Structures are given as C-alpha cells and as structure tokens.
Amino acid sequence: MNVVFEDRFWAPRARLMAEEVIPHQWKALNDQIPGAEPSHAVENFRIAAGEVQGAFHGMVFQDSDVAKWLEAACYSLQYAPNPELERLIDEVVELLGRAQRDDGYLNTYFTIAAPDRRWKDMSFGHELYCAGHLIEAAVAHYEATGKTNFLSIARKYADLIRREIGPNPGQRRIYDGHEEIELALVKLYRAAGDESYLQLAKYFIDERGRQPSFLLDEPTFGGAYKDRWFHLDYHQAHAPVREQRTAEGHAVRAMYLYSAMADLAWLTDDGSLKDALFRLWDNVTQKRMYITGGIGSQEHGERFTIDYDLPNDTAYAETCAAIGLVFWASRMFRLDRDAKYADVMERALYNGVLSGISLDGKRYFYVNPLEVHPPTARFRHDMQHVKTERVPWFGCACCPPNIARLVASLNRYVCTAENGNVYYHLYAGSRSEFEVNGRSVRLAMETDYPWDGRIAVSVECAEPVSFNLFFRWPGWADEADVSVNGEPVDARGALQKGYIRLAGEWRNGDRIELHFPMRVRRMAAHPLVRENAGKVALQRGPLVYCLEEADNGANLADIRLSADPQFRTEFRQDLMGGIVVIRADGYRSDSEAWGNALYGEYSGRLRKTTVTFVPYAYWGNRQPGEMTVWIRQQERG
Numbered sequence: 001m002n003v004v005f006e007d008r009f010w011a012p013r014a015r016l017m018a019e020e021v022i023p024h025q026w027k028a029l030n031d032q033i034p035g036a037e038p039s040h041a042v043e044n045f046r047i048a049a050g051e052v053q054g055a056f057h058g059m060v061f062q063d064s065d066v067a068k069w070l071e072a073a074c075y076s077l078q079y080a081p082n083p084e085l086e087r088l089i090d091e092v093v094e095l096l097g098r099a100q101r102d103d104g105y106l107n108t109y110f111t112i113a114a115p116d117r118r119w120k121d122m123s124f125g126h127e128l129y130c131a132g133h134l135i136e137a138a139v140a141h142y143e144a145t146g147k148t149n150f151l152s153i154a155r156k157y158a159d160l161i162r163r164e165i166g167p168n169p170g171q172r173r174i175y176d177g178h179e180e181i182e183l184a185l186v187k188l189y190r191a192a193g194d195e196s197y198l199q200l201a202k203y204f205i206d207e208r209g210r211q212p213s214f215l216l217d218e219p220t221f222g223g224a225y226k227d228r229w230f231h232l233d234y235h236q237a238h239a240p241v242r243e244q245r246t247a248e249g250h251a252v253r254a255m256y257l258y259s260a261m262a263d264l265a266w267l268t269d270d271g272s273l274k275d276a277l278f279r280l281w282d283n284v285t286q287k288r289m290y291i292t293g294g295i296g297s298q299e300h301g302e303r304f305t306i307d308y309d310l311p312n313d314t315a316y317a318e319t320c321a322a323i324g325l326v327f328w329a330s331r332m333f334r335l336d337r338d339a340k341y342a343d344v345m346e347r348a349l350y351n352g353v354l355s356g357i358s359l360d361g362k363r364y365f366y367v368n369p370l371e372v373h374p375p376t377a378r379f380r381h382d383m384q385h386v387k388t389e390r391v392p393w394f395g396c397a398c399c400p401p402n403i404a405r406l407v408a409s410l411n412r413y414v415c416t417a418e419n420g421n422v423y424y425h426l427y428a429g430s431r432s433e434f435e436v437n438g439r440s441v442r443l444a445m446e447t448d449y450p451w452d453g454r455i456a457v458s459v460e461c462a463e464p465v466s467f468n469l470f471f472r473w474p475g476w477a478d479e480a481d482v483s484v485n486g487e488p489v490d491a492r493g494a495l496q497k498g499y500i501r502l503a504g505e506w507r508n509g510d511r512i513e514l515h516f517p518m519r520v521r522r523m524a525a526h527p528l529v530r531e532n533a534g535k536v537a538l539q540r541g542p543l544v545y546c547l548e549e550a551d552n553g554a555n556l557a558d559i560r561l562s563a564d565p566q567f568r569t570e571f572r573q574d575l576m577g578g579i580v581v582i583r584a585d586g587y588r589s590d591s592e593a594w595g596n597a598l599y600g601e602y603s604g605r606l607r608k609t610t611v612t613f614v615p616y617a618y619w620g621n622r623q624p625g626e627m628t629v630w631i632r633q634q635e636r637g
C-alpha cells in the first residue's frame, strides 16, 4: 500500500519535514543551532567509536534522538528522494557500525560513561529503549533503501539481547523500565522474518509486572524521587499486563507498551491480551484523555493520575504521549476493525500532536497544556514544566524527532488494505496504490479536509476489481451523504462498526462522493471533570479550537460564550498559512465599572464582545500570550 499526499494540509507538512525539519534537526543533534540547548548526540557516537576523545554528554537516552532522526529521514526518502540526505544517512549508519562493540552492543552512554553498569539499571538506564529506537530506524532504513547494513547492525544487537536476557538459566530475567524494545522487535520480526524476535518481544511483555519485581532490588529504582509517583506503576510493572485494568504511570511508556501488546495480540491472536487492551483503551479514552488527545495529567512522573483528573493549566500532555496514542490507536484497529480507534487517532493527530511543532517546523512544545496564562506559568512552581512559547530544542529532546518521524510516515496511517477490504481511516487529498485480489488499484482522493468535509474518490484500475471499500464515518459527524457514480447510498444502512461499507465490482472511472458536514460543535466534558464544569470547548471537524490573546485581548478566563451563540466561520488564507476561524458572541466583565476592589457584591453586569477561536494546533504561532481551550458557557435564563 502506498499513499502520497497531494493536499494543502499534509503534503506541505510532509515536504516541510523533508526539506526543513530533518536538516534542521540534524544541526540540533550536532549543536549547530545558536541558542538551542546542546545535544552532543552525534558526538557521543564518535567518542564511542574511539574517533575523538571526550566525555559522554546528555541524557542517558541521548542515542534515541539520533535513531529517531534516522528513522524520520529514511521515511522522508520514500516520498522526497534526496541523494545528499541518503549519503548523510549512510555516513551516520557507518558511524553506528563503528561504535558497535564486537559482541553487538551499541549504546554510547553505557559504552563511554558506565561500562560496568550494562543491564543493571533497567529502571532508568533506557538501555533497551535506545536499542528499540535503533531497531525501528534500521527497519525504516531497510524499507526505504533496500540496504541491509543498518538492519545487520540492529540484528547483531538484538541477537546479543536475545542471548543475554530471557527466562532461561544463565540469562538475566529483566525488562526495560521504559518500553519501546517490544514494539521494535515486532517490526524487526516482520522485516527480517526471524520468529525469535517476536518471541523476545513476547517474553518482555509477559515478564512485565511479574511479582516480586526485580526493579525493586535496583538501587536506581524510584529515580531521584523514590516516592509513590515513581513506583512500579510508573513503569506499568505493578501487575502482569493481562491483569492491568487502568492506564497507570508514565504516559509515553504506557503508550509504547500498549502498542506492542496490540501488535502481539494481533499476531498471536491472544484473547487475554486483547481483553486487557480493550479495558485499557476504554479507561484512557473515556476517563483519562484530554479533548486534544493529550494524555498524562501530572508533571511529576509525566504520568496518568486518576479518572477524570484533567487539569488544563498544569497538564503535562507530552507531545510524545499523543504520538504514542496515535501508534496505539492505529494498532487497535487490527484487533477490532472499529472506527472508534481512528476517531481517537485523528483527535490526537490534529490537536495534541500538531500543537507540538511550530508552523515553520523549527520550534517545539514538549508539554501541551489546554490553558496558558504566561505570567502565572512563568512564576508558579507547579507550572515550571509549562513553556509559554515553543523553543528551538530541549536538553531532553524526545519530542522533536518523534513528531518528525510520525509526520514523515503519516501516509502509512491513512488506510489499510487487506483481504479484499480497503479501509480509509483518515481523509486527505492523496493518491493511494494497492494490490487487491491480485489486481493493482489506484484511488485518487480529493478533499479540503480538515477544513471541509467533502471527499471525492476516483477509482483507477485496468480491469474491473471486486473489493470492499470502507470509509470511516467520523465520530464528530452527525450526517453523511454518500453517493457512488451519482447514485445516493444509504450510509447508515451500510455502517459496520463506524465504517461505511461500499461493496462491489469497481471499474476505472468510478467515483465515490462523501460529505460529512462540518458544523461547529460545542463540546462539554463529563460532569466529573471538575476543571471543565460550566465550560465548553469548540470543535469543528477533527479540530479542537481555542481562544488566544492575539484575537481576544487578555484575561481569557473572564470571557463567556453567549447562551445561544451563532457561530460564524470564515476561511482566512492570510492567517497562519490558511485556517478556518470561528467567531461568536460572548460576554466579559465590565472592568471599568468594577473599579479596584478585590471583592465586591455580584452585579451580573457584563458587556458584549466578539469571541474569536482558532485551531488549538496553531496556537502560539503569533505573538506570545494567553490561550485557553475551555470557555465559560453563559446559561439560558
């Protein structure tokens, strides 16, 4: 299946990754961006290879930044061939090869700084986590270039891990405190066709949470804090994974674990693993997820807290966690063929993921709160993690290359073709090519999504082909108008688990039209989400909207939406590359009439105002200022 974007939303973003972001991130990894936090990540490999003298610098998982960059760069080669970039990738892969130990080991932190600590700090050493990212990059390199040198490096390392770690006598019975190796091994199994990698992934998943946990015996367990927020649940190691009922701990770790569990459940048809995943899915998406698809409510431990605890201004909602949710959602589809997974994937992608990167691709958010009041965020101890503007790089730079690798591979998330069925999960102007029932088919999709819900699909094939086309009826759409070659289709009658099924023999030139009208929806949260009581958020199509100071002046918390707002939408080509802006009537306090008193008797006196909303993903791309997603709702009466 090959999908190429040809629209004005994703195509420019994919191009931006290839032409700007990937070269720019290479500079960041080599400390060539003035004012950015240093990385030293590439230099660490040169030191480990013995080519330069020096000390290791950076996080213990600094290697993973290089690996994720390589992975993103390889994906970009598939849609934007670039011989210069390919040469650079080859050089980096050769450097990795030179930094690899004779036994296959490849980790610059443990090689340079802590050679006697190998496999002894599973809690925080991120050793297998880094190995996982190297493996993912190697698989992407193999797929993009057909070269096997990087894959051989990864296999040599995976073979060492397989020999040294496992349940057998003489092996270390351990797993990593930060999941990642598990899903990477599944990819390696599928690329290399070696079942032993799948078995190793299964070992890691089955072993996690076995009690008493070996993690408790590590001196590093609990990290610097050694408090209850860094206990076993932080690592999703509080119970065997099949017994876990709620999403606990570090949100990114959880997403990578659940993604691997979903891979394994699919490949091995493991019913108990599937049941656990369905429970965890419901817990995350029905009780612990922001409306933006952000997850992780608390900074301390970068973690899940309890059901319905979703504070807006102290949210963590790491960009990587929303990316992880996209990974997990796309894998859950394979277990259940239900559109609810793609609904969440779309929510996270268009909101909590895209907010992580500026429109020029050069500045990033690590934390994605739903409400920012810059003076408060800059002072408050409990908001130290909140950045009020995107920054060029981070000392802990997990998010920037993660978003690059997702956007550069997003064409893989659009649709699934299997067993005579083609499912469209996401909508974007694109051309898709796939084999179905032994025939080659091309589908051209035209749409101005996410700004407009009209979608036209034309079929191109040499001979007629029978297959089922499934189009997701987005969860946000009340209605769907569907026609095939101008003949209306009963979309509701054709609905199967949220996908509209169009069966038949398709011929060259057949045309399918879908329309999911995009009205502005006022969204409320479950009454138990205390932070959002009496408030609404606007959503139009897949995009969640927010208010910015740039359009509405300061003190956004004081603004309320009128009881019966008449929403006015306008596509503004001049604004931030072109966005749909929403306007509505609202009210705010009459501060002149109020005077200087801190407290006074309630008067109910308000003045009318126009409230302007822009997509949350775009916030912070103009001048710095306040932002809020949730706005107070004036009651009727």
Ligand SMILES: [Zn+2]
Binding pocket: 318, 319, 320, 321, 366, 397, 398, 399, 400, 402
């Ligand atoms: Zn991150």
